[in-house]
Amino acid sequence: MVTDLHIKEVPQKQLGINPKKFILWLFMVSIVMVFAALTSGFIVRQAEGNWIIYELPSQLWISTAILFASSLTAHWALKSAQKNNSLQTKLGLWVTLGLGLVFLSTQLWVWEILVQHDVYLVGNPGGSFLYVLMGVHAFHLISGLIYLMIMLVKSYRANEVSEIQFKLSLSTTYWHFLDGLWIYLYVFLIIYH
Amino acid sequence: MSTANVDLTDEMGHDDHGHHEQSFVSKYIFSTDHKTIAKQFLISGIIWAIIGGLLSVVFRLQLGFPNMDMAWLRPFLGEWINIDAATGMGKLDTEFYLALVTMHGTIMVFFVLTAGLSGTFSNFLIPLQIGARDMASGFMNMLSYWFFFLSSVIMFASFFISTGPASGSWVIYPPLSALPQSMSGAGLGMTLWLVAMALFIVSTLLGGINYIATIINLRTDGMSFTKMPLTIWAFFLTAIIGLLSFPVLLSAALLLILDRSFGTSFFLSEIYIGGEALPNMGGSPILFQHLFWFLGHPEVYIVLLPSLGITSEIIATNARKPIFGYRAMIGSMMGIAILSFVVWAHHMFVTGMNPFAGSIFMLLTLIIAVPSAIKAFNYITTLWKGNIIFTPAMMFSIGLVSFFISGGVTGIFLGNAALDIQLHDTYFVTAHFHLVMGSAAFFGMIAGVYHWFPKMFGRMMDRKLGYIHFWTSFIGIYLIFFPMHYIGIAGFPRRYYSFTNFDAFSTFTDLNAFISIAAIATFVAQLIFVFNFFYSIFKGRRATQNPWNSTTLEWTTPIEPGHGNWPGPIPKVYRWPYDLSKPGAKEDFIPQNVPFAETPESNLPHEQELAGLEGKEDNTIKVD
Numbered sequence: 001m002v003t004d005l006h007i008k009e010v011p012q013k014q015l016g017i018n019p020k021k022f023i024l025w026l027f028m029v030s031i032v033m034v035f036a037a038l039t040s041g042f043i044v045r046q047a048e049g050n051w052i053i054y055e056l057p058s059q060l061w062i063s064t065a066i067l068f069a070s071s072l073t074a075h076w077a078l079k080s081a082q083k084n085n086s087l088q089t090k091l092g093l094w095v096t097l098g099l100g101l102v103f104l105s106t107q108l109w110v111w112e113i114l115v116q117h118d119v120y121l122v123g124n125p126g127g128s129f130l131y132v133l134m135g136v137h138a139f140h141l142i143s144g145l146i147y148l149m150i151m152l153v154k155s156y157r158a159n160e161v162s163e164i165q166f167k168l169s170l171s172t173t174y175w176h177f178l179d180g181l182w183i184y185l186y187v188f189l190i191i192y193h
Numbered sequence: 194m195s196t197a198n199v200d201l202t203d204e205m206g207h208d209d210h211g212h213h214e215q216s217f218v219s220k221y222i223f224s225t226d227h228k229t230i231a232k233q234f235l236i237s238g239i240i241w242a243i244i245g246g247l248l249s250v251v252f253r254l255q256l257g258f259p260n261m262d263m264a265w266l267r268p269f270l271g272e273w274i275n276i277d278a279a280t281g282m283g284k285l286d287t288e289f290y291l292a293l294v295t296m297h298g299t300i301m302v303f304f305v306l307t308a309g310l311s312g313t314f315s316n317f318l319i320p321l322q323i324g325a326r327d328m329a330s331g332f333m334n335m336l337s338y339w340f341f342f343l344s345s346v347i348m349f350a351s352f353f354i355s356t357g358p359a360s361g362s363w364v365i366y367p368p369l370s371a372l373p374q375s376m377s378g379a380g381l382g383m384t385l386w387l388v389a390m391a392l393f394i395v396s397t398l399l400g401g402i403n404y405i406a407t408i409i410n411l412r413t414d415g416m417s418f419t420k421m422p423l424t425i426w427a428f429f430l431t432a433i434i435g436l437l438s439f440p441v442l443l444s445a446a447l448l449l450i451l452d453r454s455f456g457t458s459f460f461l462s463e464i465y466i467g468g469e470a471l472p473n474m475g476g477s478p479i480l481f482q483h484l485f486w487f488l489g490h491p492e493v494y495i496v497l498l499p500s501l502g503i504t505s506e507i508i509a510t511n512a513r514k515p516i517f518g519y520r521a522m523i524g525s526m527m528g529i530a531i532l533s534f535v536v537w538a539h540h541m542f543v544t545g546m547n548p549f550a551g552s553i554f555m556l557l558t559l560i561i562a563v564p565s566a567i568k569a570f571n572y573i574t575t576l577w578k579g580n581i582i583f584t585p586a587m588m589f590s591i592g593l594v595s596f597f598i599s600g601g602v603t604g605i606f607l608g609n610a611a612l613d614i615q616l617h618d619t620y621f622v623t624a625h626f627h628l629v630m631g632s633a634a635f636f637g638m639i640a641g642v643y644h645w646f647p648k649m650f651g652r653m654m655d656r657k658l659g660y661i662h663f664w665t666s667f668i669g670i671y672l673i674f675f676p677m678h679y680i681g682i683a684g685f686p687r688r689y690y691s692f693t694n695f696d697a698f699s700t701f702t703d704l705n706a707f708i709s710i711a712a713i714a715t716f717v718a719q720l721i722f723v724f725n726f727f728y729s730i731f732k733g734r735r736a737t738q739n740p741w742n743s744t745t746l747e748w749t750t751p752i753e754p755g756h757g758n759w760p761g762p763i764p765k766v767y768r769w770p771y772d773l774s775k776p777g778a779k780e781d782f783i784p785q786n787v788p789f790a791e792t793p794e795s796n797l798p799h800e801q802e803l804a805g806l807e808g809k810e811d812n813t814i815k816v817d
């Protein structure tokens with residue numbers, strides 16, 4: 001068969017990031033905007049005065065360290081999945097989940113301490129904002145935990161853990177994001193509380 | 194033919210879009226096909242538009258004919274019509290009046306012109322015009338519709354509770370909206386409003402994330418960003434604006450919910466109700482306004498931009514001319530998108546803000562008029578000396594340009610912080626945004642329906658009815674909103690139940706009656722469209738494949754595209770979407786998927802070079 005082919009005029013393939021990954025990133029952008037709104041509301045409101053001043057409980061250091069550690073274990077789980085090491089992947093996920101739960105309980109503990117220091121959700125917005133920031137972050141963290149649990153189930157179902165490495169990479173990206181978000185919030189609180 | 198062979202190297206067909214039978218439920222109800230979801234959004238939008246329109250008819254009756262006996266409305270509104278014991282006259286309940294205004298605004302801005310407009314056309318056109326088989330995630334797309342549906346059900350249900358729907362206006366400023374005891378509409382109705390809007394935001398985000406991901410990742414070969422139709426650019430930027438602004442409203446709503454139901458004081462401070470002091474201290478209602486308008490102003494562009502994109506496409510096609518200033522159009526849309534985030538405080542000039550901040554926002558606001566004006570000029574210059582074909586879609590698009598200009602001009606007045614002290618919260622503002630946003634975006638939506646109806650349903654809408662619909666709507670809208678400027682300049686505030694209580698405004702009694710009559714007539718005229726729409730779905734003239742001689746990819750699909758859009762391989766794109774009336778060309782349009790090599794007679798020098806035709810006699814390579 002004779003075909004004439006115009007070599008010069010070949011339509012370029014267009015940019016293609018994996019759409020699922022891209023969707024995840026956009027989703028994280030929307031979460032960033034939620035917190036951007038809350039933290040800028042915090043600053044604007046604080047600038048108007050009539051704002052209670054209190055010490056940030058030092059236990060927040062503990063929770064921050066725990067969440068940071070869980071990010072490392074999540075990364076380890078992903079790396080193990082890429083090496084098709086099933087046992088380590090599952091272990092990594094279990095530990096991450098556990099650390100996530102410990103983080104949440106530490107946050108609750110911090111709330112208790114706040115209450116002991118007369119900082120309440122209901123009352124001066126200076127306190128309310130702290131609860132809202134921590135609470136909304138915890139809410140997202142729970143969604144991240146559920147996501148990890150789904151991956152854990154998948155890791156048991158899969159014949160080879162390497163099969164789930166792409167999905168796992170999405171969930172760990174989300175987890176790192178939640179970790180980063182918390183660090184941002186913590187730094188923000190240290191500066192502005 | 195050469196191209197056909199080149200194209201065949203593309204993946205052939207593709208399995209998961211095969212010919213498997215679908216059940217009724219998965220085909221029409223829980224469908225993941227972008228075309229079906231688009232139609233779901235469209236029909237929901239039309240239903241909401243009728244409801245929203247009816248609400249406005251009721252409050253216009255009150256404003257135009259304050260002495261009217263409304264007892265006849267009792268069958269519909271029940272207790273909301275108070276019957277005077279002495280005279281037997283029916284009067285609209287004053288708080289329900291506020292609920293009507295609130296729900297009218299909410300429904301029109303969010304349910305019709307956001308979900309109905311973006312939901313319909315972004316869903317329908319993005320895959321078809323960029324050459325994709327479907328959205329990046331069909332499942333998320335389906336969720337987006339059903340979140341919207343749920344939100345709609347809840348919003349609608351709020352009409353049927355005894356305390357009535359939310360009534361703190363569509364901007365739900367606290368403290369009115371934060372204190373259930375402040376008015377009847379601030380109770381359960383407000384709670385339902387907040388829940389419905391939270392679901393609505395989730396729906397919008399799911400949809401918007403999908404639109405962006407699809408446009409970035411699923412463009413067909415050759416569809417570079419500078420070959421994308423302006424519709425796609427508009428939907429793209431709209432989705433980005435939505436992604437960045439709706440979460441902010443969600444945060445504001447969250448804080449408001451906490452204030453309402455958990456006793457926090459984010460927006461409340463030192464309030465007395467009925468002589469009793471509330472415990473809330475330290476909140477700031479102005480903070481809510483900042484958060485709200487950080488969404489609210491971008492939102493007006495979320496409403497308008499898709500319509501501007503649709504209009505660009507329709508005007509170019511029906512003027513048979515390339516759009517004037519394609520890149521300038523993209524640039525100005527980007528400018529609008531960016532600037533729309535830094536002008537929000539022009540809605541708050543009279544909140545006692547720092548005059549210096551006021552002048553900054555005034556400056557930024559006036560700057561945003563520049564890209565808007567560029568767009569208006571480009572529409573006009575595209576029309577200039579075109580071979581205009583006055584299809585109904587074209588008429589509505591030109592109508593949009595008219596509203597956009599006449600409403601935009603008043604924006605310049607309002608943008609002046611000093612003038613705004615007089616004009617703020619008067620009917621002048623109402624006139625401004627109903628022309629520039631309400632009517633313009635509505636006309637763009639209608640134009641889109643007339644234009645893409647053949648692709649949606651394989652049939653044509655009736656032209657004559659289209660013209661009647663256009664002229665009645667176009668004239669009607671000016672008759673309604675033009676006089677409002679005068680009432681506004683005279684100082685009459687928005688959202689007041691009655692004009693007749695103030696002597697200063699009694700001179701406007703006739704004018705108000707006139708506006709009301711025009712409004713009711715214009716509403717009735719919309720029924721022509723509704724009839725035309727539903728009638729044509731079943732009985733319209735059959736469409737041809739490319740009824741408007743358009744250049745974009747959606748017209749290369751079969752008349753009624755199936756699942757996966759193109760039965761064969763996806764067409765590739767070689768040229769921009771506006772090769773209309775190109776000098777030398779055989780026909781007055783060259784579709785985007787025609788290679789330059791096939792059109793040597795009309796190629797410009799650099800296109801000739803692209804095609805490998807330049808200066809060569811034998812321009813092809815033979816391959817065995």
Ligand code: HEM
Binds near residue numbers: 364562605613616622
């Ligand atoms: C030429 C550019 C524009 C300028 C300078 C401008 C300026 C303004 C200003 C200053 C206000 C506040 C008036 C007040 O409340 O006292 C306003 C209100 C409004 N504008 Fe515009 N505007 C422009 C274009 C638009 C466009 C293109 C849209 C929509 C697509 C729009 C939609 C609205 C809406 C919805 C309101 C009223 C919101 C409310 O209070 O309920 N404007 N405009």
Ligand SMILES: [Cu+2]
Binds near residue numbers: 489490536537539540
């Ligand atoms: Cu604005």
